[in-house]
Amino acid sequence: MIDQDLYFVAVKILLRDSNKLLITHDVFGDWDIPGGRIKKDEFEAPLESVIQRKMVEEIGPEVKYNLGQPKVFFRHERKEQRIGEMVRIFAVGYEAEYLGGEIQLGNHHDKFEWIDIKTFKPEDYFTGGWLKGLQEYVGKL
DSSP, rough: OOOOOOOOOEEEEEEEETTEEEEEEETTTTEEEEEEEOGGGGGGGGGHHHHHHHHHHHHHHOOOOOEEHHHHHHEEEEEETTTTOOOOEEEEEEEEEEEEEOOOOOEEEEEEEEEEEETTGOOOOOOOHHHHHHHHHHOOO
């Protein structure tokens, strides 16, 4: 019997415009932050290229940003809508500075907000591992 757990691996972006943090809302009804899972064919790709792909998919090709360092790690469990099963996701949260460009949401998100990081209460938006990770991130600021 194997004791190790299986996880999807994702990169998430904590996109900041000064004291504002970008959060997105997905079409399944949950709040999110930009980013997502690494595809099979990206195993050897630099994480920066995975991040760039996810940013274009989720917030559009016009958004410019300066990618920083990882700031938080997430362990999140949720029902995967496409397969109807619970999955676990391990994600690395990179901080990035927003440099400009119009946000154009992709197919899996229906709205976004720039929230004030100084008054942001993650529990008002997030649950599970995303909540814990964002609470840790905000607590470090």
